[in-house]
Amino acid sequence: MAIVLACLAALPAVVAGIGWSVSAAVDDNLTGRPIPDHQLAEIVSATSSCPMLTPARVAGQLMAESGLNSTAVRTKSGGRGIAGLDDQDWKRWAPWPNAVRTDSSANILALAHQMCDLSGQLRVANVPGDRWRLSLAAFRSGLTAVEEERGIPDSAADYVDEAVGYASYYARQPKFGGPGGQPVPTTPPANAKPLPAEYVQPVLAAGKVCQQVTPAAVAAVLMAASGFQPNLLGRNGERGIAQFRTDLWRRYGPADGSAWEPADAIPAVGTALCTLITELSAISGDPYVLALSAFRMGPDAVRQAGGTPNAATHAFLGNVASYTPTTSSTPDSPPPPQRRRRPHHPSDPQHRGPRRPRHQTPRQHRRPRTRGRRPATTSLRSRLRTPATP
Known part of the structure; x- marks a missing residue:
């Protein structure tokens, strides 16, 4: 697993967005535990779930939640494992069929999916404030509490500040693109194009x-x-x-x-x-x-x-x-x-035989067969992200 996932660990574009802003003071005195390369690769892979997430943010939440302990039996939010998911959340967000409950990579990815979904729901509810901090609060105290408070409830304030503080620490580390590390771009890849x-x-x-x-x-x-x-x-x-x-x-x-x-x-x-x-x-x-x-x-x-x-x-x-x-x-x-009209490539076996007459009505777009479990939030509002758009 580490060999394959490490291919993504050094990608500067995935680490984009570390320079996020926060609406409250950050405790710069917090020091997170060292993150081994294989775990960093798992974290980086999880950040592709939605642009709100960065490696530093994911690492900060994991540190605040479980102290990066993959065998934690009870975490800050009452769950277990490195990501602090309870059994109900794990059942909903397990990232692939037959994922093992003790697999740290599966737990980290499941947490990323849940955080992106919470962010999307908070956006739909028009709750004002920093989207990541609000999502942290919803993870800690529940979505309803954040919606009713129209912000971060007192029950989640310490948790949010701790996660933000640890994220700030990790963002300064060379592995995460901090001083002495690989430069972190603040703009999309130069040759990236919008989806037509x-x-x-x-x-x-x-x-x-x-x-x-x-x-x-x-x-x-x-x-x-x-x-x-x-x-x-x-x-x-x-x-x-x-x-x-x-x-x-x-x-x-x-x-x-x-x-x-x-x-x-x-x-x-x-x-x-x-x-x-x-x-x-x-x-x-x-x-x-x-x-x-x-x-x-x-x-x-x-x-x-x-x-x-x-x-x-x-x-x-x-x-x-x-x-x-x-x-x-x-x-x-x-x-x-x-x-x-498909181009003519003589070497392509699909071009052997007669073509469809021009006056013939084109086939209608076919929906693919659905396999597996759909996320709870799949709508046009989420567009090109599942779970819901942050």
Whole structure:
């Protein structure tokens, strides 16, 4: 697990946003416990859940909640384990099927999903204030208490201040991009593009196939794979906006669809990644990262490598991680997806045989089959993030 997740630990773009502001004084005297590299990788991976989270914030909350103790039997908020989730929260937010309750990476990711969902609900309720601090308060004292107080209730104030203080400490550490560490960018990647409006609906559909693959992740995969170019032919024959490998398209694409058609290919990304998460569950590592690796290099190669990505896949994982925060907003009223004429590539077996007559009515966009459990909040309001948008 540590080998695969470490691929994301050094990504500067994922660490973006450490320079957050707070509305109250921060206790600079707090000193957090050292975080080993494998745990930092798990924390960094969890921050892709929504832009509100940064590695320093996640680490600060873990320190305040459990003292980074993965075997804690009772934490500040009454839960257990490193993230302090109670059994009900764990049942709701466990990040993949059959996740082990004592797995620290699963607990950290589950906490990240819950925090993002709380932030989204607080935004919908129009509770004023710093979104992360409010979410901390909701985690500690409950969402209802924060909504009724229209801010941070007294019962959560000390907890919030402690988490903020520890987050401030970690943000100053070199591992987190502090002085002497890797510079932390404050702007999105220079070549990042917004998600084109015509792809919003299929991306939302792809992000509903399973809980682990969010719409923001699907959009980031498309950006990393092709820069949203539907006619791109890859160096090794990868096709279309998602750069589907021939073998993966044969296994996960719709039987009567085309990898060149965004209306077919984009939902298939969700189907492929969610299926790969299940298929690769026997390999030690973060299932989502393993699925991304398999999408790029093939599932057989991932199995043979024991989950360790090659250099090209390492770069792909980094791009997906860095693009995820930049693909988190879309137009309010997106037009329906338009089918495009696929380009002619003589080497593509999909182009053998007669084409559809021009006067024929295009097929309607197909919704992918739903697998697994949906998050509690999946609406257009959340757009390209699941759980709800912070």
